[in-house]
Amino acid sequence: MPDVDAALARVVPLGGEATSGANDMPWGQRVAHVRDPDGNAVNLTQQL
Template identity: 80%
Template sequence: MCCSASRWTTSTRASARVPELGGTASGPANDMPWGQRVAHVRDPDGNAVNLTSTS
């Protein structure tokens, strides 16, 4: 599978900012077999949020 660099850095950059904005990340963004990059995070209120990037 081949994907553009901007696709991968969008979710990665967004998930890296979560702690500085008061949220928590359960781990780094992951590549899914169906072609998305997904990061599972929680906002400052504890709500689960999925950050995704697609091609």
């Protein structure tokens, strides 16, 4: 995904839930955890 922060901003307006903010991981990825409208857990991941 090219921009985790932009995708994260769209989660709630589209009926999902942001369960964490975006964080930079030491292995070179930016990651956010969300739930889709059906309650499925989804990780948004971007290479840094």
